[in-house]
Structures are given as C-alpha cells and as structure tokens.
Amino acid sequence: MGSFLGFVYRQLTFKPKPIPAHVNLQGKTALVTGASGGLGLEASAELAAHGLSRIILAVRDPSKCESIKSTISSKNPDIDVQIWELEQESLPSIKTFTDRAAGLDRLDIVILNAGVKGIEYAEAKGGHELNVQINHIGTALLSLLLLGPLQKTAQGTNAPARLTIVSSENHFWVNLKDIEGPDTLASMDVKDNFGKGMDRYSLTKLLNVLWMRELNSRATGNVVINAVNPGFCRSKLHRYHSGGASFANMIGWTAAQGGHCLTDAATSHPNDKGAYISEQVVKSPSPFVLSKEGQNAQLRIWNETVDLLKQELPSTDLLSNVPRYPGSKLAAISTSSWEFYWNYYHNGRMLFEIERLHKIYGPVIRIGVNDLHVSDPEVYQDLTRTNSGFTKDAGFYLTISLPGTSIGETDPEKHRVRRKVLSPALSGTRVQELAPAVLQKTKELLSRFENASGASSSICVTSAAKAFTMDIISKIVLGQELGCVADPAFRNELTKHLDAVFRMGWAPTAFPRLSWLALQVMSMTAVLPFPVPLASLKRSCLSITKKYLDIFSPNHVTKGTATRIEACNTNNHSRSAVIDVLMDPTSAVTHTVPSLDELNDEILMLLIAGSDTTSNAVIFAIYQIATHSIVRQRLIDELKGALPSLGEEDWITYDQAKKLTYLA
Structure with a gap:
C-alpha cells in the first residue's frame, strides 16, 4: 500500500461487500458520529438492518435529521433510532454528549466517523485549526470518554465491545517534517504551517492511526479498538475540495460501499485489537507508523493530546478508563x-x-x-x-479481598471522600497525641530485648517489630491496643492468621488476576498448606470489631454507632480513632456509615497496612543498628549534633523528632 498507482488500482478493482447476513446484532446498541449523511448514514442503516435494538446517530443539527430517523425506523420497526446532537468543534459539547452516553444501559459499538477535509486554513470554535480539532482532538476525546461505557458493556455481556476510528490511506502520504517537532499540535495551529492541498488532512489521518494504536496499548477490558480506511468515496467530505470531488466521481466508491468498510471494521476481526483495516482486511499501516521514529511520535502525540485536553477540560477525568501503562x-x-x-x-x-x-x-x-x-x-x-x-488496579486488591476500603478503593473520587473522612484520625495532630503511647511501647519492647539478652535467649526481630507496629496501629484504628508486644510470642489471634495470609501471598502477587479463585480455594480446602487463612483472618478481626463496638448483628450498626458516640460523649472521650470517625454520620457530607462487614474490612486493611509496611521499616532499622557498629555510631553522632542537649538516658520527643532533617 501507499503508492498512488496502487491506490488507483485498488479503487478500480476492489468493491467492498456488505457484512454477511448471519451477523446478528440483536439486543445491541451502536453509536455512529457524522451520521447525517454519506458513509456514516450508510453504516448506521446497515447496522440497523442486522437486528440492533438501538442506533444513536450523532449529528450537528438533529432538527434536520427527522426524515433519516423515519427512513431507518420504517425498514426496521423494532429498532429505537435516536438522534443526538454533537458539535465536534466544541470540547464542552463533546463532554455533554459523552456524559449522556455514560447513562446508557449498554453501548456495544462506536464508529467515530465525523471528519472534515479542509484544504485552506480555518479556525475551529475552540481556537484550533479545523482539521486538527475535528479529525484528531475531538475524535481523541470521544474515544477516551466513550471507552468507559464500552468496557462496562463488555464486562456485563461477556462479549467484546467495538471502537472503530475512521482514518484513511492518506496517512501514508504525509510530509514527515510536520510531525517531527516536539510540539506538533501547537505548531499545527499556526497558519503558516498549514501546508498545501491535502497535507493537513493527511496528517490528521496519521494522527488517527497513532492515537488508535496508543489507546489500544493502554486500554483494559474486552474492547476491540481499530482504525479503518474506508476508501476513496463519493461523499460530502470533498465539498471544500473541487479537485477531490471530480476525481471521486471518476474512480470513487459509493457512500454505501464506504459504509460497508466501516461496518466490517466494527463487526468483524474480533481478535485484531489495534489493527489498521483497509479493503476489509487487516493490513500494515504506513512504514513510518511501524518505525522507531513513528513509535516515538505515537507516544509524543498521546502526551500532547492528553495535556491539551486536561488544560481545556480541567475537571474531566480523562484517563480513568485507560489505567494500563505500556511495557512488556x-x-x-x-x-x-x-x-x-x-x-x-x-x-x-x-x-x-x-x-x-x-x-x-x-x-x-x-x-x-x-x-x-x-x-x-x-x-x-x-x-x-x-x-x-x-486509578489503582482493582486486580491488586483482590489479593487480600478487601476492595472498597480506604487503601483498597480504586475509584479516585470515592478514595477522596474516604480520605477526607479519615483525615482527622490520621492527621499529624493525632500522631502527636499518640507520642506517649509510642514511647511506652518502645520501652516495653526494649525491656523484652534486655531480658532476652540477660537470659541468653533470642528474639525474632521481625515478630517484635510487627507486634510493636500492630499495637500502635490498633491504637490509631481502634483506640486501644491489641497487646501484641506483651505476648510471649509477640502475637495474638489476628496476627497468627495474618502471617498465614502473607505466607500464601506469593501466588496472588505474581498472578493477581487469579487471586480470587486462589483465595477461595485456599479458604475452603483443608488439605492445602495454609487452610482457611483469609477466612480465619477476617473472622478474627470481626470478633475484635464486635467486641469494640458491642455489636452482635450486622443489622445493629446504627444502634451501635449511637451507643458508642453517646458513651464517648459521656466519658468526655475524644472520638479520634478511625473506627469512631467511620461510625459518625456527621464526619463528612457524603459519608455513609458502613455496615459491620464494611467496617471490619476497613479495620483489617489498616491493620494489615500498618503491620506490613511500617514494621518493615522498623525491622530494617533495628537490624542495621544492632548488627553494624558504624551505622549505630553514625546515628548517635547525628542525634548528638542535632540535639546537643539530649542526655544519655533521655528520650526523643515527637517535637524533637520533627526537627531532624532526615525525618522531617
């Protein structure tokens, strides 16, 4: 592909075919942009004839399209034909359009067909060059914001959804100097850089292919994303280009034949994600696209486009549906x-x-x-x-089966609300209030070390550090300690089960997508090396939660909440523990008091985080100080230099610790 003679030969010898009669789209919803005429309308009519339940025609002026709706409905009486307004020159219009699409019960097929071929410089409503605005920027925004509904449908129906971006063979015929600079999109808004004839149109069609490939590399879920060359057709696309219109009349396909190419790309090739489709078969895009320079340009165009969209739509979450990053x-x-x-x-x-x-x-x-x-x-x-x-990867949190908690919440907005609720319980002021408890717990731990040393016995530093942090974290979370440091083995019922979960954790960590199955099997099968670890862990934590709340039924959370708050008020006790703020319905406007199971999961997640993360730092510090005299001496020298008035038997206060440069 790519040569002019080859292009003419294919136009004269190949004739696109309709999608096969056996293609059944019953129950599905399709959305086509640029559907008021030409290829978009022909593709919409063809899809409707294959049993769609709903077809959405995205057009600039719905008032002019009622006859189109009547025509499609008359031929397909069972279909719901909807005409939606979409002005692709306006990013706010696109956002309004995609917000409406997000409310659909399902969206199976999207064909982004709207485009323009301007051969003279013109400025769109948003200030960008018209070809760039409609063909690339608008199409890119639509693809990002419609990806979510497509992913949701694919997951709910267990069938692939489809996203097709209409490109062109013109992407082969680009002056590569136009895409070599570091600020390609900004330079395309400069009138002097517009070029001649179809240069700008061809460049935007290259941007379509590059964008499609990068979007496909990042997108998750069962959505087949591709780009299609619809061929050279007789349509209103050439209305600003008299030479193109005349040539199309000579060798161009009909609009219906071009529509066949669109419907083929949107319904066939189910295993060809990221493909470029031309003449209804998967083909290689231009050599530039596949080159190292093309790959670099692909990422650069992605970053430039996302940055531009973030600037112009700062309150829009653009990337929530493309959390996957490229790599191996x-x-x-x-x-x-x-x-x-x-x-x-x-x-x-x-x-x-x-x-x-x-x-x-x-x-x-x-x-x-x-x-x-x-x-x-x-x-x-x-x-x-x-x-x-x-957006965090939900698969990771399946390894401990506690999604939806403050640390395990994958949705940024829900995480923000939960963080706001928990902020008082995890603030610097709260940490300062715990300083006496931390000091007392440190003294208890050192006393255990001294006693073991005097008796010439050994202590597991890992268990000791985990016990230390578990007691402190439980003080923050529950308002009371679990007593792990005082236990001869530095354990309680909860930490025993926690150890079992971490020991079995290698499998879900390496293969988190299989974690749910692995955890369920391990929880139910007694013959495996670590029987029922997760179930036992959650039951153990639940017993602690119930004891603390004095709740014996999941249905009594509200009663328990009121009782707990009343008791705290009576005793003039500051409700500063995590469990208190979670049970307080007034802690934030959008906060809902969790159920007992939800509360238990939140507590368990925070206890796990404390025992597994903070304790690792404590373990490392204790080991290095105990085994390396040079580390120990350097620490002593630094402390004396920073706190010259500190005596041999003095303890560092919280305020003093905050003044240490390397701890600040």
Whole structure:
C-alpha cells in the first residue's frame, strides 16, 4: 500500500461487500458520529438492518435529521433510532454528549466517523485549526470518554465491545517534517504551517492511526479498538475540495460501499485489537507508523493530546478508563516470570531492558502485574499526589479481598471522600497525641530485648517489630491496643492468621488476576498448606470489631454507632480513632456509615497496612543498628549534633523528632 498507482488500482478493482447476513446484532446498541449523511448514514442503516435494538446517530443539527430517523425506523420497526446532537468543534459539547452516553444501559459499538477535509486554513470554535480539532482532538476525546461505557458493556455481556476510528490511506502520504517537532499540535495551529492541498488532512489521518494504536496499548477490558480506511468515496467530505470531488466521481466508491468498510471494521476481526483495516482486511499501516521514529511520535502525540485536553477540560477525568501503562506483555502476566526471563536468559540485563522501554514509551512503563517504573520525578509526584486522577488496579486488591476500603478503593473520587473522612484520625495532630503511647511501647519492647539478652535467649526481630507496629496501629484504628508486644510470642489471634495470609501471598502477587479463585480455594480446602487463612483472618478481626463496638448483628450498626458516640460523649472521650470517625454520620457530607462487614474490612486493611509496611521499616532499622557498629555510631553522632542537649538516658520527643532533617 501507499503508492498512488496502487491506490488507483485498488479503487478500480476492489468493491467492498456488505457484512454477511448471519451477523446478528440483536439486543445491541451502536453509536455512529457524522451520521447525517454519506458513509456514516450508510453504516448506521446497515447496522440497523442486522437486528440492533438501538442506533444513536450523532449529528450537528438533529432538527434536520427527522426524515433519516423515519427512513431507518420504517425498514426496521423494532429498532429505537435516536438522534443526538454533537458539535465536534466544541470540547464542552463533546463532554455533554459523552456524559449522556455514560447513562446508557449498554453501548456495544462506536464508529467515530465525523471528519472534515479542509484544504485552506480555518479556525475551529475552540481556537484550533479545523482539521486538527475535528479529525484528531475531538475524535481523541470521544474515544477516551466513550471507552468507559464500552468496557462496562463488555464486562456485563461477556462479549467484546467495538471502537472503530475512521482514518484513511492518506496517512501514508504525509510530509514527515510536520510531525517531527516536539510540539506538533501547537505548531499545527499556526497558519503558516498549514501546508498545501491535502497535507493537513493527511496528517490528521496519521494522527488517527497513532492515537488508535496508543489507546489500544493502554486500554483494559474486552474492547476491540481499530482504525479503518474506508476508501476513496463519493461523499460530502470533498465539498471544500473541487479537485477531490471530480476525481471521486471518476474512480470513487459509493457512500454505501464506504459504509460497508466501516461496518466490517466494527463487526468483524474480533481478535485484531489495534489493527489498521483497509479493503476489509487487516493490513500494515504506513512504514513510518511501524518505525522507531513513528513509535516515538505515537507516544509524543498521546502526551500532547492528553495535556491539551486536561488544560481545556480541567475537571474531566480523562484517563480513568485507560489505567494500563505500556511495557512488556510478559510483565503484565507475571512479574516474577519477566524478571526471571531477563536475569536468567539475558544475563541480568533487566535494567537495560527497562531503559530501552523508557526510550520507547516515555517516563512510565509497566514492569510487573502491579508494578510501574517511573524515570521522571515530576511524573512520580503527579501519580502520587493527593488529588491524582490515577486509578489503582482493582486486580491488586483482590489479593487480600478487601476492595472498597480506604487503601483498597480504586475509584479516585470515592478514595477522596474516604480520605477526607479519615483525615482527622490520621492527621499529624493525632500522631502527636499518640507520642506517649509510642514511647511506652518502645520501652516495653526494649525491656523484652534486655531480658532476652540477660537470659541468653533470642528474639525474632521481625515478630517484635510487627507486634510493636500492630499495637500502635490498633491504637490509631481502634483506640486501644491489641497487646501484641506483651505476648510471649509477640502475637495474638489476628496476627497468627495474618502471617498465614502473607505466607500464601506469593501466588496472588505474581498472578493477581487469579487471586480470587486462589483465595477461595485456599479458604475452603483443608488439605492445602495454609487452610482457611483469609477466612480465619477476617473472622478474627470481626470478633475484635464486635467486641469494640458491642455489636452482635450486622443489622445493629446504627444502634451501635449511637451507643458508642453517646458513651464517648459521656466519658468526655475524644472520638479520634478511625473506627469512631467511620461510625459518625456527621464526619463528612457524603459519608455513609458502613455496615459491620464494611467496617471490619476497613479495620483489617489498616491493620494489615500498618503491620506490613511500617514494621518493615522498623525491622530494617533495628537490624542495621544492632548488627553494624558504624551505622549505630553514625546515628548517635547525628542525634548528638542535632540535639546537643539530649542526655544519655533521655528520650526523643515527637517535637524533637520533627526537627531532624532526615525525618522531617
């Protein structure tokens, strides 16, 4: 493909065929943009004839399309034909349109067909060059915001949804200098850079292919995303190009034949995600698209487009439906397998592979099932900031089966609300209030160490550190300690089951998509090495929760809440524990008091997080200080330098600790 003679030959010898009669779209909903005439209308009519329950025609002026609705309905009396307004020159109009689409009960097929071929510079309503606005920016925004409804439908129906972007063979015929610069989209808004004839149109069709490929590489769920070349057809696309219209009359296909290409791409090729389809078969896109330069341009165009959309629609969550980051396909299946492959079969060259992937895909790449590698500190800060729109991978939280909790919540908005509710219980002020308890617990732990040393016995530092942090975290979460440090084995019923869950955790960590099945089997099968660990863990925590709340039925949470709050008020007790703020319906406007099971999951998640993360830092610190005299002496010297008035027997207060540079 790509030569002019080859293009003419295919136009004269190939004739697109309708989709086969056996294609059954019964019960499905399709949406087609640019559907007031030409290829979009022909594709809509063809899809409707195959049993669709609903067809949505996206047009600029619905008032002019009532006759179209009547025509389609008369031929297909059982179909619901809807005409929706869509002005692709306006990003707010697109946002309104996609918000409406998000309310559909299902959306199975989307064909993004709307486009323009302007051969003279013109400015769209939003200020961008018209070809770029309609063909690329508007199409990109539609694809991002319609992906969610498509993913939801695919999951609910257990069948692939379809997203087809209409491109063109013109993407082969681009002046590559127009896409080489660092600010391609900005430069395309400059009138002097417009070029001649169909240069700009062809460039936007290249952007369609690059965008489709990058979107496909990032999108999750069972959505088949592709780009289609509909061929050179006789349609209103050439209304601004008299030469093109005349040539189309000579060798062009009919609008119906072009529509066949669109419907073929949207209903056939179910296993060809990310494909470029031309003459109703999967073909290779232009050599530039497949080159290293093309791959770099693909990522750059993605980043430029997303940045532009974020600037113009700052309150819109653009990327919630494309959380998957590019990287190794093997790493997306199993972290350990990918590491083993590079370290064993390629002589430890995993770091070199990571560097190579960054050069291709940019600052964020996937190196494991739930692991990202970030090469740019600013990007890392953006991902981890409090108001980040980054959506967590729900699959990871299945490993402990506690989704929906403050740490396990994958939806950014729900996480923000829960964070606001818990903020008082996890604030710096609350930590300062716990300083005496931390000091007392530290003294208890050191006393255990001294007694063991005097008796020439050993202590498991890991168990001791976990017991220490579990007692402190339980004080924050429950308002009372679990007494782990005082236990001879540094354990209680909860931590015993917690250890079992972590021991079995290698499988769901390596293969989190299988975690639910693995956990269910392990919880029900007594012959496995770690029988019922998760179920026992949750039951153990539930007994603690019930004891604390004095609740004996999941239906009594409201009563227990009132009793607890009343008791706290009577005793002049500050309701500052996590469990208290969660039970308080006044803690935030949008907060709903959780059920007993939800409350138990929240408590369990926070206890797990505390015992597994904070304790690791404590374990590492104790080990290094105890086994390396140089580390111990350096710590002493730094403390004396920072706190010269500190005596040998003095304890560091919370306020003093905050002044230490490396702890601030």
